Amino acid sequence: MNREPLVSRIYRIKLVLIAVTFVTVGLLLSVLNDWLESENTAHIIIAITGGLSDVLLVTGAIGIAIDFFTGRDREAADTDRTRRVLQELTPDFADAVIQGFRVNKRDLQRVASPELLDDIATNVLSLRLGDDQFAQEIYTDIRDQAIHTPERWYDVAVNVRLSTAVESGITGGPSLFDVLVEWEYTTTPSHAVARFACVSDRDEFHELIADVPATSTWFMTPRPGYDASDQKSYELVAFSVDGEARKIRRANRRGGQIYSAIIGDEVVRAAKPVRIRHTYRTIADPANHRLFLAIAQPARNVSLEVDYSAANISRMSVTDLMPSSRRPYVSQLPAGSSGKELTVDVSGWVQAGTGFTFVWTLDSEESPLPPSPAPTHAKPAA
Structure with missing residues (x-):
């Protein structure tokens, strides 16, 4: 199971739990309001409990309805918005990463394995020479002669x-x-x-x-x-x-x-x-x-x-x-x-x-x- 459906599912479960909680509390307050009326309680208390009961019932019901009817559309909109943001910021992210690796080699050393460094060096050399095979063979010779030597x-x-x-x-x-x-x-x-x-x-x-x-x-x-x-x-x-x-x-x-x-x-x-x-x-x-x-x-x-x-x-x-x-x-x-x-x-x-x-x-x-x-x-x- 990938991460995105799991996050979305957890979000919907939380939303439903909150809505159900509101409805349940609203029903309990409605029962309490009826009991207070039967006991001839002050009208101000009856009005408060009744109003709060109606608000919780309506809020919970609306929340469940909104999630049921608009959940998928909202997820699609969120996904589309995230995709647009990433597309707009990807060049900036790439430039920042490349500039960081260029200035501070410790960052590159921390995240790159020797095999990845070999691939990066080969690709850079290939871009400079314009020949993939030539770059691969040249870099292999340099690596074997210089990098793998035990002494300098x-x-x-x-x-x-x-x-x-x-x-x-x-x-x-x-x-x-x-x-x-x-x-x-x-x-x-x-x-x-x-x-x-x-x-x-x-x-x-x-x-x-x-x-x-x-x-x-x-x-x-x-x-x-x-x-x-x-x-x-x-x-x-x-x-x-x-x-x-x-x-x-x-x-x-x-x-x-x-x-x-x-x-x-x-x-x-x-x-x-x-x-x-x-x-x-x-x-x-x-x-x-x-x-x-x-x-x-x-x-x-x-x-x-x-x-x-x-x-x-x-x-x-x-x-x-x-x-x-x-x-x-x-x-x-x-x-x-x-x-x-x-x-x-x-x-x-x-x-x-x-x-x-x-x-x-x-x-x-x-x-x-x-x-x-x-x-x-x-x-x-x-």
Whole structure:
């Protein structure tokens, strides 16, 4: 049973009960009036009881008659009046609700479920783009990459140093670059243990990168001089939380290795931002001519600096994979400086999976300048 018929029925029952009460009291007063007349009571009292009896009888009878003959018409009129009022005020109500949600997101959060918020965001994006399917797919990608990520990184600083691989202790075999990478960022940790893995199996690599940010994975193609399970090929050198060094544990496994550092359950429970810093060392093939670094989590304000002063690299450039209208600011030390550095600064948010590829040209690959032709002297005419 819906609400409207029930309310109407209760109203009619109350009206009938009141009318019946009036009629009953009027009849009782009429009987009382007759009795008073028989007892030769004062005329003023008889007149009052008689008049009041007539008023109650007439009022009750008229009320029942009016309800019987006009009840349905009155309900129809009330319904029609309510419908007109709602039609006139609906635009104002809608504008007020939309404006309230626009100004105060807490109101929208209180009444909307995550599924409803997804539908609202998709519809808004569809109106802006004019394409329902495109809006749905774009929003799904944004939601999966940004909303469902457990951590967000702020003020990310990445320092990379490339040098000839004399520090790695690797002698003989192919020439190598020693790569020292330091990450520093502010975040609210979601895991008590940070793990760093180096693997050479692609299937395992894709399984581990799904565990971001708990696990940071480095893939190393197996070939002579590159062994993912060798500490000389990859090593977590340092890990700290708010400047406090954490102990690092290493576990060797077939085709790879894993390093673990304790962030702490108390840090995760506190749910407060901390400054995390970790440094790892790996090797790179100079002949590969590139080094790729990816941002594992959504990050705001990213700065990357590559120092290749100690490597036999003559020139370096960078290619970004940023799906954004904001272009990174790239700068290098001027020619003739004592060092060789390339810096990339990105303001604002950078989505997870965004990468930067650093491409270099070796000193041995630079073509020497051709010698200037010797000057010729024209002979005087005979």
